[in-house]
Amino acid sequence: MEYAMNALFRQKYKSIFILIIFTSLIFLLTSVFFISNAIKYELHSTVESLPEITVQKIQAGRQQNINVNVIEKILEIAGVQDAVGRVWGYYYFQNAGVNFSVMGIDEFENQSTQSLENIVQKSDFDKAMENDSMIVGEGVKRILQDNYYKEYFNFIKPNGTLKQVNIQGTFSSNTQLESNDVILLAKQTALEIFGMNEEEVTDIVVKVANEKEISMIASKIKLLLPDTRVITKEDFKVSYKNIFDYKSGVFLALFIVALFTFFIVIYDKSSGLSSEEKREIGILKAIGWTVDDVLKEKFYESFILSFVAYLLGVILSFAFVYIGQAPILREIFVGYSQLKTSFELPFVFDVQTLFLSLFLTVPVYIAATIIPSWKSATIETDEVIR
Amino acid sequence: MNNKSKITLGILIALISILVLEVIYISVKKKNSISQKNEFVSLLQLPDLAICTEATYLRHRSMSTTASIFKDDPLLLEYFPATFTYKASSLTKNTPQQITTP
Numbered sequence: 001m002e003y004a005m006n007a008l009f010r011q012k013y014k015s016i017f018i019l020i021i022f023t024s025l026i027f028l029l030t031s032v033f034f035i036s037n038a039i040k041y042e043l044h045s046t047v048e049s050l051p052e053i054t055v056q057k058i059q060a061g062r063q064q065n066i067n068v069n070v071i072e073k074i075l076e077i078a079g080v081q082d083a084v085g086r087v088w089g090y091y092y093f094q095n096a097g098v099n100f101s102v103m104g105i106d107e108f109e110n111q112s113t114q115s116l117e118n119i120v121q122k123s124d125f126d127k128a129m130e131n132d133s134m135i136v137g138e139g140v141k142r143i144l145q146d147n148y149y150k151e152y153f154n155f156i157k158p159n160g161t162l163k164q165v166n167i168q169g170t171f172s173s174n175t176q177l178e179s180n181d182v183i184l185l186a187k188q189t190a191l192e193i194f195g196m197n198e199e200e201v202t203d204i205v206v207k208v209a210n211e212k213e214i215s216m217i218a219s220k221i222k223l224l225l226p227d228t229r230v231i232t233k234e235d236f237k238v239s240y241k242n243i244f245d246y247k248s249g250v251f252l253a254l255f256i257v258a259l260f261t262f263f264i265v266i267y268d269k270s271s272g273l274s275s276e277e278k279r280e281i282g283i284l285k286a287i288g289w290t291v292d293d294v295l296k297e298k299f300y301e302s303f304i305l306s307f308v309a310y311l312l313g314v315i316l317s318f319a320f321v322y323i324g325q326a327p328i329l330r331e332i333f334v335g336y337s338q339l340k341t342s343f344e345l346p347f348v349f350d351v352q353t354l355f356l357s358l359f360l361t362v363p364v365y366i367a368a369t370i371i372p373s374w375k376s377a378t379i380e381t382d383e384v385i386r
Numbered sequence: 387m388n389n390k391s392k393i394t395l396g397i398l399i400a401l402i403s404i405l406v407l408e409v410i411y412i413s414v415k416k417k418n419s420i421s422q423k424n425e426f427v428s429l430l431q432l433p434d435l436a437i438c439t440e441a442t443y444l445r446h447r448s449m450s451t452t453a454s455i456f457k458d459d460p461l462l463l464e465y466f467p468a469t470f471t472y473k474a475s476s477l478t479k480n481t482p483q484q485i486t487t488p
Contacts, residue, residue, distance in 0.1 A: 005390040042435060045420050049428035054449065062457045088432065090442055099439050101446075103430055119426050137436065174419035175426040180436040181445070184429075205431055231449060236433050239448040239475045249470035304394060311401040315408060322412045335468030336440040343437075347416040349409060 003297050005304070019309050021265060022365070025258055026313030026357050027320070031329055032254060033353040034321045036244050038345035039333065042177055043240040045346070047233070052214050053206035054231040055221060063229075065200040070225060074206060077220050079213045085201030087190045091155065091183070096143050098339040102183045104190025119179075120169040132189045133168035139180035139339045141170050158195035165189060173342075180341040250332055262361070270368040278376045285377065294377045295370055302369035306362040314354065322347055438468045448475050 055074070057066040066085070074083040087104040120135055134153075136144070144153055144167070154162045171179040191198065206221070208214050218230045244251065281294055320326055325343040334340060433448040443454035444466065452474045 005394055039435065039437070042423075043433075046423050046427040047433075049424045049431075050433055051431045056449070061453050086431070090445075099442070099445065101432070101436070101439075103432065105429070119422050119429070139436070171426065172419075172422055174417065174422045177435045177437065178423055178426055178430075181439045182430065182436065229451075236448050239433075242473055242476055243447070244471070245473035248473075251471075304398075308397065308401065311398075311405060315401065315405050318405075318408050318412060322416070332471055333437055333468070335438050335444070335466055335471070337438055337468075339436075339439045341436055346418070347412050349413070 007297070007301055015305060018265060019305060019312075021261065022306060022309035022361060023313045023316070025262060026310055026361060027316045028254070029258055030314055030317040030353055030357050031321050031326060032251070032332075033357075034317060034348070034350065035326055035329060035333060035345065037350050037353065038321070038348050040240065040243065041348045042346050043243065044237075046178065047237055047240060050233055050236050051205040052208040052211075052233050053218055053221065055204040055206060055225070056229045056231070057203075057225075057227060058229050059227065063203075065196060065202060066204060066228070068199050068201055071204055073224060074204065074221060077217055077224070079208055079210060079217050080206055081209045082207040084205050084207075086203055086205055087187050087194070087196065088202050089190075089194055091193065093143065093147075095147050096338060098143055098337075099181065100140055100183050100339075101181050102185070102190060102193065104185055104187035106187050119172050119175055121172055132163070132186065133166045134183050134185035134189070135169045135171060136167055136184075137171050137179040137182045138173055138176055139341055140183055141167070143339060155193045157193060163189070163192055176341055176344065181339050262364075266364060266368045269365070270372055277373075281373065281376050291374070291377045295374055298370050298373040299366060302366045303362070306365040310358055310362055314357075321345065438472065440466050440468060443474075444468050444472060447472055450475060 055066070055070075057064050068085050071083045071085055074080060084106070089102055091100045091102045092098075093100060144150075149167075152164050152166045154164050157163055165185060171182065171184075185193075190196075196202075206217070208217055214232050214234070218232050222228065222230050246252070246255070284294055284297075285291075320329075322345065325345075330343045334343075432446060434446050436445070438444045441455075443450040443457075455469070455474070
């Protein structure tokens with residue numbers, strides 16, 4: 001092993017260059033995989049809380065508001081425990097150029113004293129429920145404060161008039177990945193803000209007691225209401241599983257570039273040894289080293305280099321994603337959104353990714369080093385020294 | 387063993403222990419607030435994370451289809467860079483329109 005270390009130090013610059021390239025490659029690939037797996041994990045951990053069936057009305061390929069009369073028809077289906085119309089949508093705040101997701105729920109006042117206690121941080125001021133009030137996500141609060149709305153916000157209704165709604169509280173920062181752009185208010189207020197009349201809802205959520213009956217009830221609803229799209233919890237699970245397509249888009253570009261870089265280095269290593277290295281092997285054989293010893297030395301040399309590069313890449317990647325919140329790479333996942341969330345991802349110790357990057361880099365590099373050395377080690381000694 | 391091989395082994399062991407310590411530190415530091423998140427989602431009943439809010443078909447990706455991108459204007463195809471990261475939902479069954487998934 002001493003000889004291997006000496007050999008590495010003798011070719012200092014080349015070794016450092018290869019070390020840096022491999023470390024960067026592994027760092028980049030594992031960071032992207034860590035982020036995408038953490039997002040998937042976050043989605044999967046909350047999928048069971050989603051509604052069993054969601055019914056949307058589709059007209060001319062676009063989602064439209066659905067009439068509340070339809071709810072009674074759905075309630076008549078056997079197995080349906082409850083069917084509730086929801087009012088929700090997007091409000092575009094022009095000053096900041098952001099979209100807020102606005103959700104109106106029934107019995108907002110009752111809700112806010114009981115189940116919301118866990119997830120809402122109460123504000124300092126004490127605005128009771130006398131006026132219309134709302135609970136906002138942290139991102140919304142920040143945007144509103146930047147635009148000088150500290151205690152209330154004026155929604156611009158479709159008819160041009162303003163609607164003032166007080167900010168009652170903020171959602172806990174632990175839920176930031178889900179709640180960052182959400183505004184929760186009473187259904188009546190939401191209807192006013194969107195200019196919808198009382199007989200319309202955005203979609204209908206159906207509660208089914210028995211999980212096994214969900215698909216049957218979904219097909220019954222579809223037969224009953226042919227102009228609707230019926231989404232079950234199973235569809236959400238499938239959609240979450242397929243969120244990232246590794247064969248297209250950004251991921252494909254990344255993999256092609258990484259593979260290309262990797263193979264350039266491998267090709268350089270495996271396209272035969274330089275005459276200096278061949279002479280070195282010849283001299284070693286002349287002083288008594290066997291072919292086995294030469295190969296062992298080459299193995300140590302390449303193993304140390306590639307394994308150190310792997311460890312460095314993984315250490316940097318963990319720190320980059322989970323401690324530093326992935327400063328530049330997260331722009332791939334965030335896009336043009338003006339409403340940025342803090343990228344506090346859940347920690348997933350992804351054994352698969354680690355083993356994949358280990359077995360794709362280290363053995364390939366070792367093989368690329370050993371094979372040409374073996375070729376020249378098996379040639380006659382005196383030929384090589386000449 | 388020679389000095390150099392001791393140094394090599396030392397470097398390898400140091401790197402492995404830094405990695406282990408880092409993993410332990412991160413897993414301890416990250417608070418696992420799954421119950422709060424589940425409570426929030428069961429209150430709101432809407433899917434998908436609020437990471438990408440630039441377009442409605444990205445924000446609530448699971449409730450949109452491949453054709454949602456056309457709902458505003460056919461010329462707005464692939465306008466946002468995040469559509470290259472997130473795949474369109476494969477939710478084409480039960481949709482009252484004829485689409486084949488690309």
